[in-house]
Structures are given as C-alpha cells and as structure tokens.
Amino acid sequence: MNTVTLPNSSTKICSIAAGEAHTLILTGDGRVYSWGRGILGRLGGGSEHDHHLPVQLRFGSEERSVKIVGIAAGAYHSLAVAVPCLLNKFLDLHPPISSSTSTISEAGDESSLKITVVKAGGMMSMCIDNLGALWMWGNCPGENKEGGVSLVTNFTPTPVWDFHGHIVVQVACGKEHVVALVTAGESFKGVDDLVCYTWGNNNHGQLGLGDKENRPQPEVVKTFDLESPWVIYEVTCGAFHTALLTRNKSPSETFGSTCWTFGLGDNGQLGHGTTLSKLLPEPVKELPQNVHLVSVDCGLFHTCVVSFDGYVWSWGMEKGLGLCPDDSNGGIHSGDALSPYLISCNPYEPKFPKPIQVACGAAHTVIVAQEGYKLWSWGRGRSGVLGNGKTIDSYTPTIVLWPPLMKDFEQEELHNSGEHDKTESEEVSETNDKLSSALNKVKLLQTKLSIVERYASVLHGSIFGEPFDEQNIPLSLQNSDAFDISKEWKNILETLDCTKLSKLEMLYQNMLVAVKDKLMKKKIKEIINEYISSSNVKNE
Structure with a gap:
C-alpha cells in the first residue's frame, strides 16, 4: 500500500513581515515565529533579548492556544490578528458602516465586527475590519491646529471616516504617509473596481500626486483612478517612497506586470537609473518585460520584487542591500544600485524555487520560497536579523534555519x-x-x-x-590540521602584487614605530617609578 505524505501546515509559511531589524513569520496552523533585535519587546517573547534563530511565540495558554491569522511589523513593534478576534475598544468607538452593511447595523449585531487585516509603518498601526472600515493608531498623519499636516498620536484605534460608504481592501504605510486601495462604489466587485488613495507627509513626492504638498485627508492618485488602464494588486511603502504592482485591465493586452515607484530617490530606491525623486508614479522600465511579479516590498532605502518564475531584483542603497555605506567595506557591493539588480539564489542557480513573498526591513531582505517551506535572507546580520544563527552581514542570500530543529524532533x-x-x-x-x-x-x-x-x-x-x-584560507590549513605559519606567510608574500606589498611595508613600519614609542614610554615610566621609590626610601 502506497502512503501519501501530506504537506505539514505547521512548517508551511503563509505570511512574512519585516520591521526595522526583526522578522515575523506566520505558519499554516496559526503559529507565529520571530527573530532579530529584541529591544523594546518587538519580538513578543516577553524579554528584550535578541533571537538569532526563529523562536515560536506563545499566545494564550497551553490548554487554550490562540490561532493567529495575520501579522504585521512596524519599525519597532509587531501586530498579530487572532481568531476569534472581538475587540471591545473598536466597538466602543462606533465604526463607520457602509450602506451595504446597513442591515447589520439595524439589527444591532455589533459583535460581528472582526479584524481581518493588520499593517504597520514606522510608528503607526492600521487594520481593516470585516465591514471594510480602516482604523489607525500610533503616530498617524493628520491635520494640526494650523491646518497643516503633522503626526498625531492616537492611543486608541481611530476610524478613517473619509471612506464611509466604501470598502478598504488593502493598505500600506511608510514613516509618515499612507496608501490605500478602496472600492469606487459601496461594494467590492473585484480589483478592477479599486481606486488608489494617498495622504500624509509628501515632502519627497511619496504620495504620487504631482507635487510636494502634504495631505491631511486621502486624495485619489489620478494615475490609478477608475479611468486608468491598470489594475493595482499590491502596494507597499518605504520610509519616504512608494512602490506598487499593476497589470493591464484589458485581457487582450500582453501578459505581464509593471512595478511603479515614486517619492524619494536619493539612493536609487526608485529603480529609474537616477537619484532623482519622482512626484508622479513611473514604471521601473529596466525590469524584464512580460514577467508576472508576485510580490514587492520596500525597506528604508531599498526596494525588492519577485517574479513568478523565481527571479528576484533589488535596487537602492548599497546594491539594493539597504546597508549603510560603512557596512559594505568598499567591496564589490559598495555603491547604490540605481536600476534593478538581480539577486541570485546561489552562485549556481539564479532563481529561487517557487517563491511566494518578499519582505524588506530597514537593511535586510527575506524571501519565502519552495511553496512556503524554505526561507532565504540577506543584508544586515547584527542582532541575528538574518535568522541563520550568526550576527554578521551577508551580501548574498543565506538560508534561514527553518523549520526549527526542536520542533521537528x-x-x-x-x-x-x-x-x-x-x-x-x-x-x-x-x-x-x-x-x-x-x-x-x-x-x-x-x-x-x-x-x-x-x-x-x-x-x-x-x-x-x-x-x-x-x-x-591557506590550503595547508584546509587540507589538514597542520599549519606552518612561516611557510604560508612566505607563500602569501610571493603571490601579492606591488601595491599590496607596499601597503604591508607601510603597515609594518607603522607597527615598528608604535612598538618603539610604547617601549620608550614604558622605559621612561619605569625610570620615574624607580626614582620615586628610591627617593621615598631616602626620605624615610
């Protein structure tokens, strides 16, 4: 009798989210794992310790475990949605109800309110409920007393009343701006019926409205209004830039996706081949044509997209790694990538097998592939951010230890x-x-x-x-435990070119000077101490 091995939902990753220096993953059986920097309690493990490997979070008790269905990561905080998820705080605030759900309101069945989606930006949190209403809390963009825009601190979830009578389907937030996909009418008829709204800080054009004026209330991005020939199916925000994925509305058009970016471009995070900022959405033209892009995400100053075929492109700060210039040691990974830069899975295979989703932190990137059963990460490694047990940066994809060994056992x-x-x-x-x-x-x-x-x-x-x-590493050390340092040093000197030999000579001379100075100082100190000691003896 042949046995069939069914996929293990406890090790299959359904969703991933990255914060400033931490990562969350959600598995098919409703478990959440986290790793990276732990300060401020962002990992949810009850302490501020760093985790260098994925660690499971505990929700509820052992007898009554809670199933999680959604996760999100801000710069320094994390969110999770559980089932069932009835939040009295939301009910107390009387949510905006669209006319399509008026029968629920009339029946007084407020207990039907559930949270279906959570998102997080720099210092703000957002969610969408099952009635299509959008809520915000934390440091959110809003209108100040002078009529301008500033970050307003909301300690409790606050509804965005501007979308009353419509349904919010998707939302993303950066450091000080928000992007939302909202139905044109009162009901959701499909992605062809969605309109793109933006609001908040616009000092770099990250709202895509053609200027740098801030917006306290949501405003339609005309490039993607109802008359637009494109359908948006994913939006994401960096600190001061925005990226989204579209396809053509017309079925007769060539199959493929387009990635659009706008906002701050100082480090090439827009992928347009320059460091210019853009006030209106522009397509990333150097991406291959007729490819289907399945996921996009933004870090602070870099952007990454993944195709259905498994190709990954990144652009922005330090070859699309997001690392600060000082962290690249001036090697081949130094310099910003102003255009899409192909990230290979390994030196022998450019494609990632069956990718699902990519997530970008401030300076690290994580991709879920192999239909959700494998993870790769690269970029900043300090505090265990890469989840591979190490705390060093990696300029190429490294495998995250998944699933945890303990769990399998x-x-x-x-x-x-x-x-x-x-x-x-x-x-x-x-x-x-x-x-x-x-x-x-x-x-x-x-x-x-x-x-x-x-x-x-x-x-x-x-x-x-x-x-x-x-x-x-010297060959003698690679092939055996013996190591003849004088012989290996001689081999190194023979293989070095003139430039490197000159550097070594300078280093050696500097070391000699430093040693001589140190010896001289020590001798002087010894003479003084000896004199002081003898002087004290005479005085006695």
Whole structure:
C-alpha cells in the first residue's frame, strides 16, 4: 500500500513581515515565529533579548492556544490578528458602516465586527475590519491646529471616516504617509473596481500626486483612478517612497506586470537609473518585460520584487542591500544600485524555487520560497536579523534555519509515542530537555564562531585592505590540521602584487614605530617609578 505524505501546515509559511531589524513569520496552523533585535519587546517573547534563530511565540495558554491569522511589523513593534478576534475598544468607538452593511447595523449585531487585516509603518498601526472600515493608531498623519499636516498620536484605534460608504481592501504605510486601495462604489466587485488613495507627509513626492504638498485627508492618485488602464494588486511603502504592482485591465493586452515607484530617490530606491525623486508614479522600465511579479516590498532605502518564475531584483542603497555605506567595506557591493539588480539564489542557480513573498526591513531582505517551506535572507546580520544563527552581514542570500530543529524532533517523538504508555512519554520529555540543552550549546558555539569570523575579517582587512573570504584560507590549513605559519606567510608574500606589498611595508613600519614609542614610554615610566621609590626610601 502506497502512503501519501501530506504537506505539514505547521512548517508551511503563509505570511512574512519585516520591521526595522526583526522578522515575523506566520505558519499554516496559526503559529507565529520571530527573530532579530529584541529591544523594546518587538519580538513578543516577553524579554528584550535578541533571537538569532526563529523562536515560536506563545499566545494564550497551553490548554487554550490562540490561532493567529495575520501579522504585521512596524519599525519597532509587531501586530498579530487572532481568531476569534472581538475587540471591545473598536466597538466602543462606533465604526463607520457602509450602506451595504446597513442591515447589520439595524439589527444591532455589533459583535460581528472582526479584524481581518493588520499593517504597520514606522510608528503607526492600521487594520481593516470585516465591514471594510480602516482604523489607525500610533503616530498617524493628520491635520494640526494650523491646518497643516503633522503626526498625531492616537492611543486608541481611530476610524478613517473619509471612506464611509466604501470598502478598504488593502493598505500600506511608510514613516509618515499612507496608501490605500478602496472600492469606487459601496461594494467590492473585484480589483478592477479599486481606486488608489494617498495622504500624509509628501515632502519627497511619496504620495504620487504631482507635487510636494502634504495631505491631511486621502486624495485619489489620478494615475490609478477608475479611468486608468491598470489594475493595482499590491502596494507597499518605504520610509519616504512608494512602490506598487499593476497589470493591464484589458485581457487582450500582453501578459505581464509593471512595478511603479515614486517619492524619494536619493539612493536609487526608485529603480529609474537616477537619484532623482519622482512626484508622479513611473514604471521601473529596466525590469524584464512580460514577467508576472508576485510580490514587492520596500525597506528604508531599498526596494525588492519577485517574479513568478523565481527571479528576484533589488535596487537602492548599497546594491539594493539597504546597508549603510560603512557596512559594505568598499567591496564589490559598495555603491547604490540605481536600476534593478538581480539577486541570485546561489552562485549556481539564479532563481529561487517557487517563491511566494518578499519582505524588506530597514537593511535586510527575506524571501519565502519552495511553496512556503524554505526561507532565504540577506543584508544586515547584527542582532541575528538574518535568522541563520550568526550576527554578521551577508551580501548574498543565506538560508534561514527553518523549520526549527526542536520542533521537528518534538513532532516526530510525540507521533511515535502516541501509542505507548505514560512512562515512555516521560522519556520523550526528558529526551526533549536534553536536545534543548544541546541546541543551546550549538547556539553558543555559533555565537563564538561569529565573533571569531568577525575578528578574522577585521584583522585580514586591516593587513591586506580587503574583506576576508574563504579563498584566503591557506590550503595547508584546509587540507589538514597542520599549519606552518612561516611557510604560508612566505607563500602569501610571493603571490601579492606591488601595491599590496607596499601597503604591508607601510603597515609594518607603522607597527615598528608604535612598538618603539610604547617601549620608550614604558622605559621612561619605569625610570620615574624607580626614582620615586628610591627617593621615598631616602626620605624615610
């Protein structure tokens, strides 16, 4: 009899969200995992400790676990939607009800209000309820006393009344601006019927309205109004720029997607080949034609898109990595990518297998592929942001440790012990404790390894003027445990060119001067101490 292995919903990733320096993932069985920087409690684990690997969050109690259906990450905070999700705070504020749901209001069945979507920006949070109303809280763009726009702090969820009578389908927020896709009428008839609205700070043109005037209330982006030939199916915001994906409304048009960007372009985050900011939406023309783009996301100063075929392009600060210039060590990854830059899965395969979604943090990028069963990350690695157990930056995709080893072991052991007695179950629990202890030791070794790697890189860079790479490891050390340092040093000197030899000579001379100065200072100090000691003896 042939057995069929069904997909494991507990390890399949349905959604991913990235904050300033942390990442969240949501699995098919409603579990949430987090990793990265823990300060301010953004990881949700009850402490401010960093996590270098994915760690499961606990919602509710062991007896009554809570299933999560949505996640979002702001710069320093995280959100999760649970089922069921009845929030009295929302009911107290009397939500805006569209005319299409008036029968619910008349029946007085307010308990039907549920949150269906959550989103987070820099310091603000947003959600959409099952009636299509949009709510905001945190530091949100709003009208100040002088009639201008400024960030207004809302301590409780506040409805956006401008969309009363319409349904908000999708929303995204940057540091100080918001983009929303809203139905033209009272009901949702499909994506062809959506209109794009923006509001908030517009000092870089991130609202796409053709000027730099701030907007306290939502305003239609004319490029994507009802008369537009394009349909928007995804929107996202960086700190001061916006990106979205469209397709043609006409079925007769060529199959394919278009990525549009507008706003701040100082670091090439718009992908238009320049560092100019754009006040109106413009397509990223250097992306291949007739490809279907499945996901787009923005970091602070970089943008990344993924195609259905598995190709990933990034652009913006430091070759689309989002890293600060000082972090790239002036190597091949230095310099902003002003146009789409292809990110290869590995040196032998440019495509990622069956990609689903990409998420960008301030300076790191994570992609979910293999139909949700595999993760890659790259960019800033400090605080364990990449989820690979290390704390160093990675200029190329590195595999995130997923699924967690402990989880796989627990499932297998619990499955095997299901038909046995309690004593064997206790043995499984004891084995799990031992494995947990072993994993903690592995994490400690990984941390030590990261420190050693960092030290070797700094030392190598200071001597030879370039980042350390695996190819710099001497062959004798790679092939055996023996290492003849004098012989290897001789080989290194013979292979160096004149420029590098000159740098070494200068370094050596500087070291000699420093050593001589230090010796002289120590000798003078010893003479003074000796004189003081002898003087004290005479005085006595």
